Amino acid sequence: MRYYLTAYIIFWSGLFLYLAWLTGRQAWLNRRAAGLVERLIAQGERGGES
Amino acid sequence: MISSIKKWWPRSWRQFWTTLDGRTYHVLLHMRSWIGWLAVGMMVATFALVFWWVPLESIQGYPQKIFYIHVPSAWLMYSAVGVVFVASVMYLWQRTQLWDIFARCAAEIGFLFCSLTLVTGMLWGSPIWGKPWVWDARLTSTFVLWLIYLGYLLFRMLARRDIEVGRIAAVIGIVGAIDVPIIHLSVQWWRTLHPLPVVMIANDPGGGLPTSMLVTLLVALVSFSLVFVYLLTQRVWQERTIENLGLLEAILDRKAEHAT
Amino acid sequence: MTGLRSAAAILAKDVRLEARRVENLATMAIFAVLVVVVFVFAGDPTPEDLSRLGPGALWVSLLFAGAIGFQRWFAQEERNGALQGLLLTPVDRGALFIGKWVGATLFLLAIEVVLVPVASMLYDLQLGAVWPKLTLVMVIVTIGYAALGTFFAAIAAHTTAGQLLLPVLLFPLSVPILLSGAGASQQLMTGDGTAYWDWVGLAAAFDVIFGTVCTMTFEYVITE
Numbered sequence: 001m002r003y004y005l006t007a008y009i010i011f012w013s014g015l016f017l018y019l020a021w022l023t024g025r026q027a028w029l030n031r032r033a034a035g036l037v038e039r040l041i042a043q044g045e046r047g048g049e050s
Numbered sequence: 051m052i053s054s055i056k057k058w059w060p061r062s063w064r065q066f067w068t069t070l071d072g073r074t075y076h077v078l079l080h081m082r083s084w085i086g087w088l089a090v091g092m093m094v095a096t097f098a099l100v101f102w103w104v105p106l107e108s109i110q111g112y113p114q115k116i117f118y119i120h121v122p123s124a125w126l127m128y129s130a131v132g133v134v135f136v137a138s139v140m141y142l143w144q145r146t147q148l149w150d151i152f153a154r155c156a157a158e159i160g161f162l163f164c165s166l167t168l169v170t171g172m173l174w175g176s177p178i179w180g181k182p183w184v185w186d187a188r189l190t191s192t193f194v195l196w197l198i199y200l201g202y203l204l205f206r207m208l209a210r211r212d213i214e215v216g217r218i219a220a221v222i223g224i225v226g227a228i229d230v231p232i233i234h235l236s237v238q239w240w241r242t243l244h245p246l247p248v249v250m251i252a253n254d255p256g257g258g259l260p261t262s263m264l265v266t267l268l269v270a271l272v273s274f275s276l277v278f279v280y281l282l283t284q285r286v287w288q289e290r291t292i293e294n295l296g297l298l299e300a301i302l303d304r305k306a307e308h309a310t
Numbered sequence: 311m312t313g314l315r316s317a318a319a320i321l322a323k324d325v326r327l328e329a330r331r332v333e334n335l336a337t338m339a340i341f342a343v344l345v346v347v348v349f350v351f352a353g354d355p356t357p358e359d360l361s362r363l364g365p366g367a368l369w370v371s372l373l374f375a376g377a378i379g380f381q382r383w384f385a386q387e388e389r390n391g392a393l394q395g396l397l398l399t400p401v402d403r404g405a406l407f408i409g410k411w412v413g414a415t416l417f418l419l420a421i422e423v424v425l426v427p428v429a430s431m432l433y434d435l436q437l438g439a440v441w442p443k444l445t446l447v448m449v450i451v452t453i454g455y456a457a458l459g460t461f462f463a464a465i466a467a468h469t470t471a472g473q474l475l476l477p478v479l480l481f482p483l484s485v486p487i488l489l490s491g492a493g494a495s496q497q498l499m500t501g502d503g504t505a506y507w508d509w510v511g512l513a514a515a516f517d518v519i520f521g522t523v524c525t526m527t528f529e530y531v532i533t534e
Contacts, residue, residue, distance in 0.1 A: 003113045010170070194485050197478070209468055224527065233486050237485070
């Protein structure tokens with residue numbers, strides 16, 4: 001029973017750690033994309049002024 | 051049915067091989083959240099079956115239940131080797147970034163599941179063999195495969211920035227994949243020519259499996275395959291997005307420089 | 311066969327270079343012997359253990375000497391842009407690989423010429439009747455190991471930590487060839503020798519496979 005539960009806990013934690021890393025990377029990616037959009041908008045506004 | 055196949059069928063095979071066909075790739079990417087949810091559902095079903103439905107094995111008892119994550123992990127690890135091999139060959143042939151990304155992401159996921167195979171195997175071995183590690187043929191070849199993946203990923207990390215990393219990594223991926231069956235063969239020889247130091251109980255759990263266990267195993271295999279497809283497409287999509295974002299940012303930087 | 315002729319030219323160049331600095335090879339041979347000696351200290355074996363440990367220590371020291379050597383023999387091309395010069399010549403990359411491969415094999419064999427007699431003396435190995443067979447298996451294993459070693463030295467040269475990465479890449483992939491070599495020598499030293507030819511055949515098959523794959527893919531490994 002002990003080994004059985006340990007194996008399942010390790011398996012799940014391994015999978016979830018990878019998923020957590022993937023999600024964190026996704027969040028970073030979203031922030032980066034948002035920054036890019038802001039820059040694009042700012043550039044459009046500046047372009048409109050000139 | 052036929053119309054949907056026709057819709058997905060690549061327009062030209064040349065385009066398909068170079069970019070995995072824009073549409074095929076997009077269908078895969080748009081399906082990936084569905085695949086993800088399906089994978090979650092299947093995983094829940096698998097663990098429900100393992101925890102409540104499948105009967106306890108009479109000799110081994112609870113540790114035998116590790117079988118239902120151990121074997122699918124190993125299956126996933128070998129699929130990842132296959133993906134790395136195919137993607138590496140395709141990259142050397144077509145030199146499109148997508149294949150390189152596929153190889154990289156598959157190697158990463160393969161390494162994860164190789165580690166999980168080893169750990170669950172050791173935890174299964176502890177009560178059954180009396181010790182976590184014996185130098186059995188399958189254990190040894192899996193461990194060597196783990197080391198090859200490790201070397202592959204380390205090379206990717208440590209490679210100098212002024213070279214085409216993907217090309218050399220593809221070569222390592224190909225040589226490594228060719229080595230996998232060779233290692234398996236040689237290790238098996240090594241272990242059959244030497245007397246076995248440990249008496250193995252239930253060394254071949256696949257033979258003569260009762261129906262309930264077989265069903266559980268099959269469900270587990272399907273759900274693990276779905277998890278693999280989901281993780282791979284998600285990772286590939288991320289890497290693609292990172293590269294595209296980098297390109298866009300570089301363009302914006304250049305424009306900003308021009309403006310000043 | 312211009313390919314073979316250019317391979318021979320590269321080999322001749324490497325041999326001449328090593329011959330002018332014999333002290334390098336000598337130092338590596340001493341290193342290999344030292345590994346064998348340190349093995350005795352680490353294990354503190356009884357006389358019976360010695361002959362059992364002997365072949366293993368021999369292979370381990372060969373493995374280590376190779377890991378150091380391949381790096382050196384390839385790194386000398388990187389100095390002063392010699393590799394760029396070699397790549398500018400219209401030499402087939404496969405021929406280039408074969409030249410370097412044969413060179414590495416010869417240098418490793420030169421180290422073994424020193425290593426094996428010393429090790430057999432220190433470990434009290436009875437080489438009297440089996441030395442031709444032992445030589446055969448050593449040569450075959452050295453050929454395969456040198457192929458993989460040269461190949462991965464070229465790969466590791468592309469990283470910031472080449473010295474560190476080479477063994478990590480090389481050792482797992484040379485497991486089959488090492489296993490068949492160790493199997494054959496075990497048969498010679500302690501076994502009845504029946505499976506000796508099986509192991510030698512296996513090692514020779516690995517030589518062919520690794521040699522072919524490495525020669526064919528070497529052009530992708532080396533930077534244009």
